[in-house]
Amino acid sequence: MSESLTERLAEWLREQVEAAGARGVVVGLSGGIDSAVVAGLGARALGRERVLGLILPCHSDPVDAEYARMVAEAFGLRCETVDLTPVYDALVARLTPAGEGTELRKLALANLKPRLRMATLYFYAQLHGYLVAGTSNRSELYVGYFTKWGDSGADLLPIGGLVKEQVRAVARELGVPQPIIDRVPTAGLWPGQTDEGQMGITYQELDRHILGGPVDPGVAARIEAMHRASAHKRRLPPIGPTP
Numbered sequence: 001m002s003e004s005l006t007e008r009l010a011e012w013l014r015e016q017v018e019a020a021g022a023r024g025v026v027v028g029l030s031g032g033i034d035s036a037v038v039a040g041l042g043a044r045a046l047g048r049e050r051v052l053g054l055i056l057p058c059h060s061d062p063v064d065a066e067y068a069r070m071v072a073e074a075f076g077l078r079c080e081t082v083d084l085t086p087v088y089d090a091l092v093a094r095l096t097p098a099g100e101g102t103e104l105r106k107l108a109l110a111n112l113k114p115r116l117r118m119a120t121l122y123f124y125a126q127l128h129g130y131l132v133a134g135t136s137n138r139s140e141l142y143v144g145y146f147t148k149w150g151d152s153g154a155d156l157l158p159i160g161g162l163v164k165e166q167v168r169a170v171a172r173e174l175g176v177p178q179p180i181i182d183r184v185p186t187a188g189l190w191p192g193q194t195d196e197g198q199m200g201i202t203y204q205e206l207d208r209h210i211l212g213g214p215v216d217p218g219v220a221a222r223i224e225a226m227h228r229a230s231a232h233k234r235r236l237p238p239i240g241p242t243p
Helices: 005-019 033-046 062-075 085-094 103-128 138-143 164-174 195-199 203-210 217-229
Strands: 024-028 051-055 078-081 130-132
Touching (some): 024 103, 138 203, 203 217
């Protein structure tokens, strides 16, 4: 019998951690399916004692933390909560009010949240000799649906090669609780925000396009425009010419 995708992902994760000489991984638990799958892969690859889950609320819906704890309990993970709300509020209070009320400022402030989480994840990773396991999937990466140096800031991306539906398949095999698999995907950037609503396309359309299937020409054009516009988010900063 061929090795399952889940087993191959777990083996890859184990090899990456060993090659880096790390002791384990830290995962930010958002209460969504992506972080649940990465946490589950970590537990399968390394053993639950070598995976640390962090719940990092920041003006977040309390239900997110409830789902995150559900993941930690399902896989028997160590879990800590660090409330970043007062840190965020203090930083925002020091920032210029220019652009107050504009959509650009709204997005800039929202993106502070994943960047604060990234800094916190790296603090705990360094403290324990762990790697930061990121939770971005292939669908999000393709259209740039992530915060540069925020949720994309990680040492490795275990599900970065999987489109959303493939993530769901792995979630089922790992035993991720069904309520989490069924949740409407959201980055939790502001109340009522959803992935598909912000992207303007469904994950089904996006996955089909990435995998070479037929989609409406207008949808395909939108996806490719997003892909081109977000190219800078998928590469390291350009380095200027040498003397």
